[in-house]
Amino acid sequence: MSTVGIVGSGIGGIAFAIRMQLMGHAVTVFEANEEAGGKLGQLQLAGYRFDTGPSLFTMPQLVDELFELAGKNPRDYLNYQRLPEICSYFWEDQTRLKTVEDASETAKLMAEALQEDATNISQYLKDAGTKYNIISDLFLDDSLHKLSTWTSKKAMLGYANLHQLGLFQTMHQAHKKRFKNPKTVQLFDRYATYNGSDPYQTPATLSIIPHLEYNLGAYFPKGGMIEIPRSLVRLAKDLGVQFHLNEAVEKIRTTGNIANGIVTKKGSYDFDFVASNADIRPSYKKLLPETLRPGKLLNQPKSSSGVIFYWGVNRIFEELGVHNIFFSKDYQAEFEAIFKQATLFEDPTVYVHISSKVAPEDAPAGGENWFVLINAPADSGQDWDALVQRCRQQVIDKINRTLGINLEDYLVAEDYLDPRRIESRTSSAGGALYGNASNNKFAAFLRHPNYRSAIKNMYWIGGSVHPGGGIPLCLSSAKIAAKLFQENV
Ligand code: FAD
Structure with a gap:
């Protein structure tokens, strides 16, 4: 039996912990935040519940696979429903479209x-x-x-x-x-945009x-997206994985080119193997400052980030579904603003996710919990306070024009995230949602490996490494890294 220390408890880190513990190793996960889950977080605001990060759950079988691997019934840990309606699309010229679970329909x-x-x-x-x-x-x-x-x-x-x-x-x-x-x-x-690209x-x-x-379906978990990491943490704990929450890793210890420990404010821990589920940029710059860095990869353009408004609304909007898109009038100019000018576009495409449509307990009676996301560039020192303020009004105006309402009359609770806040809460470089952008075929397919012989006994998991960002790919990164470990790479 070997000991394994993991930096970070994002979805990829938790999945890797489960896989390694199931292989018979003793796994300890270190998480800077007070709860595991990374970008999958939750916000409670004036009686409204919001998932702060992902809202679209695809390929749930990849989560089930972890419970099954442990010989457990997935339904004892996590339940979810397939959504009959996938997305409602709105254009300002009043074109509207609803897509549904049946592909031919x-x-x-x-x-x-x-x-x-x-x-x-x-x-x-x-x-x-x-x-x-x-x-x-x-x-x-x-x-x-x-x-x-x-x-x-x-x-x-x-x-x-x-x-x-x-x-x-x-x-x-x-x-x-x-x-x-x-x-x-x-x-x-x-x-x-599902992997933050143009x-x-x-x-x-x-x-x-x-x-x-x-073709495969859009799903929503009972209890919200937050239940995905929470259910996996329950499984991990049942299997014996140790979690050190509120314990940020300051350094990954190496001797020569072999990783062999983790250093935090509370102590220095020996491990036979180490894995990082933190974004590659802070992993190298902060945790492994003396190691030879893959400079080209670290300097590649980042994926998009987001400005997200969490709005408690005291009215039911029958025309909206769980997932809604209000399209920009000029999509090309929007992507140029994000990826070339590194700013927010004046007529952004607005994504509105309302989980209370299928989980009424997420909002007080007669109300809805609006998660409103605008694609944004990763942080490179923009004046986010000014940009967020301007964008908030543009988003409200756009929704008002399209639906013929006055949204501000119904807003009763409010919070927001911007790229700076995403970075400070998850250590994701620039607040990028999906690691590096996939804006060319090399960046899309040749991401940071899950193992590098330059640092032996160390594995890499999560959205900034192979195969990429988003819940399904992060789960795959854990599977590939565990396979590499088993093959003794
Ligand atoms: P992360 O979630 O990045 O977590 C890394 C963890 O490591 C964090 O908890 C952090 O605190 C911890 N950490 C970092 N450094 C240290 C350290 N030094 N010491 C200790 N702990 C450390 N994906 C989808 O599939 N569907 C969606 O609809 C979707 N929408 C999104 C919307 C938003 C607003 C955001 C932010 C993301 C969205 N994503 C979506 C992307 C998805 O959330 C991520 O790709 C995925 O959750 C990343 O998981 P990860 O394993 O890389 O870890």
């Missing part, structure tokens, strides 16, 4: 609302599934930093189908070729993302 609804060919939309969603299947075996289950991955039978199959993956055109170019209506292009381009730069390969939502 969604294709029909899109065709009607956007004057598209339903068969083309159905085929697009099928193609997304095909592409997903081609790359998932290679990309989601294995390290791309091992020769055996590239020479395996699965990889050979992948190469034969490489032409289908859209590596050599941008997502926007592919969508523009495929759909007549710029609104359909905008709708599918938006999926680039559809005008990111490869068309990322159009696998709609497959997760439309």
Whole structure:
């Protein structure tokens, strides 16, 4: 039995802890915050409950897998429902569209609302599934930093189908070729934001993302998104994982190039193996200052961050669902503002998530809990106080114009996050939601490895490393790192 110390209890860190403990090791997790979960947090405000981070839960089987691996019934820990309605879309010219769990019905609804060919939309969603299947075996289950991955039978199959993956055109170019209506292009381009990227730069390969939502489904956990890390922490504790909360790691100890301990204000702990679930930038700069850094990776542009308003509203809006999008009039200019000018766009696309639609206990009777997210650049010293204030008014004006209401009459509770606050709460560099941006094919697919021979006995998990950000990929990073450990890499 070996001892393993993990820095950080984001979803990836908890999943890695479970996997290592199940392999028979003694695992200790150090978390700077008072609760585990990282970006999956919760806010209680004047009777309203908000999930502060992720709101869209896809591929729940990746969470179930951890309970099953431990021989437990997942339903004893976490329950969730598949959402019958996926997303309501609003444009200011009063075009409206609701997508639903059945992909062929969604294709029909899109065709009607956007004057598209339903068969083309159905085929697009099928193609997304095909592409997903081609790359998932290679990309989601294995390290791309091992020769055996590239020479395996699965990889050979992948190469034969490489032409289908859209590596050599941008997502926007592919969508523009495929759909007549710029609104359909905008709708599918938006999926680039699911890993914090720009559809005008990111490869068309990322159009696998709609497959997760439309073919595999959108889910919501009982008790909110916060129940995902909480249920996994319950499992981890049942298995014997130790959690040191409110204990920030100040240094990862190394002797030569071998990681062998963790130093906090409370003490210096010896471990046979160490893992970092913290973002790669602070991991190197603060925790491993004397180690040779992968400079190029650390300096790559960050994914988008967000400005998020948590609004308690004292009215029910029948026209809204669990997930809602109010689209910008000029999507290209919005992404230029975020990724080129590093600022907020004056007419931002607004995402409104209302969990009380399916979990009425999340808001007082007659009210709704609005989580309102605007894509934003990562922090590079902008005047966030001024930007947030300006953006708040622009968002309210946009919703008012689209729905014909006066939202300020109904706002009774309020808080917000901006990139600075996201960074200070989760140590994510610049407050980026998904690590580095995937704005070219190298950045998208060659992220920081889960193991580097430059620092032996150390593993890397989470949204800033391979295979990427978002709950499903962070869970995959833990699986790949555990596999590398088992293979004695
Ligand atoms: P993180 O969540 O980044 O956690 C890292 C943990 O390490 C933190 O708890 C931090 O405190 C701790 N830590 C760091 N340094 C130290 C240290 N020195 N000592 C001790 N502890 C340390 N994903 C989706 O799938 N769906 C969504 O809808 C979605 N929406 C999002 C919306 C927002 C507003 C945000 C912020 C993120 C969203 N994401 C979404 C992305 C998703 O939340 C992340 O990709 C994922 O949760 C990151 O997990 P992680 O394992 O990388 O750890």
